[in-house]
Amino acid sequence: MSVERVRGSGGTQSPVTLVDSHCHLADEAFEKDLPSVVARATAAGVGAALCILSADEPAEIDRARQVSAAWPALRFAAGVHPHRAAAYAGRPADAARVAKEAARLSSAVAIGEIGLDYHYDFAPRDVQQAVFTAQIEAAVESGTPVVIHTREASADTFSILASAGRGLVRGVMHCFSGTADEAAQALALGFHISFSGILTFPKAGALRDVARTIPEDRLLVETDAPFLAPVPYRGRRNEPAWVAATLDALAACRGVPLDVMAAAVVRNFDSLFPVR
Ligand SMILES: [Zn+2]
Numbered sequence: 001m002s003v004e005r006v007r008g009s010g011g012t013q014s015p016v017t018l019v020d021s022h023c024h025l026a027d028e029a030f031e032k033d034l035p036s037v038v039a040r041a042t043a044a045g046v047g048a049a050l051c052i053l054s055a056d057e058p059a060e061i062d063r064a065r066q067v068s069a070a071w072p073a074l075r076f077a078a079g080v081h082p083h084r085a086a087a088y089a090g091r092p093a094d095a096a097r098v099a100k101e102a103a104r105l106s107s108a109v110a111i112g113e114i115g116l117d118y119h120y121d122f123a124p125r126d127v128q129q130a131v132f133t134a135q136i137e138a139a140v141e142s143g144t145p146v147v148i149h150t151r152e153a154s155a156d157t158f159s160i161l162a163s164a165g166r167g168l169v170r171g172v173m174h175c176f177s178g179t180a181d182e183a184a185q186a187l188a189l190g191f192h193i194s195f196s197g198i199l200t201f202p203k204a205g206a207l208r209d210v211a212r213t214i215p216e217d218r219l220l221v222e223t224d225a226p227f228l229a230p231v232p233y234r235g236r237r238n239e240p241a242w243v244a245a246t247l248d249a250l251a252a253c254r255g256v257p258l259d260v261m262a263a264a265v266v267r268n269f270d271s272l273f274p275v276r
């Protein structure tokens, strides 16, 4: 089913309302044509999105102001990404401080993306863990939800979420591409699961099987734009308008009408990331 099909018989109604729970619109990839990217998102019915900011990149924090002016419905999250953790070796509290300051500057509704990435290992693992832990503790302190990036690191991610989170932190496993068992662990911690364009890939049958098992009130969808464009846009710069393709795949694999799926995802987004 496509977005067209739920537009109704009049043909002129706006499409179903969507959200993009994770995009990087303050990335320099969008610097030249941001207004048209926002216009296409709005035309596709994307009523809100969460823009992830790299807390320790001043140029990106600066661009966030322009992005916010171009799209007032946008919400922000800020955090020190695991790829950048090496700079905080021996001083993880500074990463938490930088994340909190960027969150304050951008009126962020979440801390993130934060986590562990053992695929690229750009920072030593013990440093990644310390930086992640410090930011989880900061999120618990301020009662802020978190956006988690985890790659080939699920056991350590869950153990840090459980210990540093103390059962008090909510959030989302962004760009989820794990197993049913990993999804169950995230759900048990009270987390949401966000699917990206990977869900639309022909070879992602196992992931679609997992997507069928997630309770409706824990589901989110995202683009991770400018990365990971869904079918049929693969290989191109991704953008929030294309979250519709991932929502389409999610509704289709769960066998529910697109408008029902969209309403659930919008509800979940507003409940996890309320405007502060
Ligand atoms: Zn990520």
Ligand SMILES: [Zn+2]
Pocket: 022, 024, 052, 113, 224
């Ligand atoms: Zn991201």
